[in-house]
Amino acid sequence: MNMILLQPSEIDEAGYAVLSDDRARHIRRILKAETGKSLRIGLLNGPLGTGTVEAAETEAVKLHCVFEQSVPPRPSVDLMLAMPRPKVMKRLWPQLAALGVDRIVLIRAEKVERYYFDSHVLHPGFYEQRLIEGLQQARCTQLPEVLVRPLFKPFVEDEMDALFSGELKLLADPSGDRRMNESVSVVDPPGRAVLAIGPEGGWTPYELDQLQAHGFTLFGMGPRILRTDTAVVALLAQLSGCVAARSW
């Protein structure tokens, strides 16, 4: 936890917040914060700031919060991911928030088991906590937006074009001959980009056709076949180096 993230509703009009959960324990036990100490804080979807410890004697910790004027921009990268095994998705949530993804769309694909969508890892109460964990690690405040779409065809045909309008659309698949950095202009880097990553078993030819028909450019990662969790982190990192308004 490199920053304490606060919800707007936790701060009163005078700028005070009283915490009594994991964050309070972290402040007392790990940061060993005493009265008067300054801590890095952030407001969810808002600015970064400084919290001054007013009292930390009891279980609860009282902070006086002062925020910066400007709000950090949202990340410029979206991720469209074929829903991985729930265990993998559980590990991915904090990493996606830490790497900086604006919108995470979890879609069905032929080689995605339908029951993955019944998992508790897709409950907002579960994943928001994991995303906030990643934000607090990375010192970021912008909570990724999550869209769960258990039907491939209606999403692709009816919703996807509007969602990613104006973005560079990149489709990762072993069948791609070009590498990612050959598909992104260095001279005129895109302002925003969406990265589509398939299931462990790969996209089907139908899915590849459909996504390309909707403006996605195919690229490959060379001969190595990576596990979904490794591939997602690796490709988001490569893409972050390519877009204009880089998030890191």
Add this chain to the structure above:
Amino acid sequence: MNMILLQPSEIDEAGYAVLSDDRARHIRRILKAETGKSLRIGLLNGPLGTGTVEAAETEAVKLHCVFEQSVPPRPSVDLMLAMPRPKVMKRLWPQLAALGVDRIVLIRAEKVERYYFDSHVLHPGFYEQRLIEGLQQARCTQLPEVLVRPLFKPFVEDEMDALFSGELKLLADPSGDRRMNESVSVVDPPGRAVLAIGPEGGWTPYELDQLQAHGFTLFGMGPRILRTDTAVVALLAQLSGCVAARSW
């Protein structure tokens, strides 16, 4: 397991191998391989090839192995990593092999607990299995070389220069102003590169000075602070896009 990796000692002069471990179970249960079926195989530190199932009726599986003429080149990237928590290192082993690292040097740093070096995750018998798991995932045969160096100073002063001679040396630290792709020439990409990544708490000023005095160029990753496991995968992925003899 996208490839079955074999040790040279497992193959007899006529090209037959009899497997009875996890690989045999994988061939029978997951690949559902019957007599006559061709499987992707690889020879440890050698060529890729094809294994034809000769018999799979019993617990053991007999393969006839034919290998390609050429051996894939070793990856062109080395990693020098401040030893992370053993739990994190355990997860990293297969990912490092899958991403393609030639040499992995695990070093001590001020903010690395000394007891990390007593962990079973640094026993060759443990990590070789995890590395092979990663090679079989990624369809690669080149086992990374592992060097464990529990003393920072003697390694840096006496051994490091010769080890990374002629390589581009990159040092990741939040204090770096330039990004990685500003430190690597696009026009004349390096043939080989070594990436140094510090502990969760960061390198100390002394460590940064020492490494830079030995030819490392400092770079930063922007404001986001990533967990070691995320950072390692992300930075190796970015670097792979920058070196000339790209491994993926």
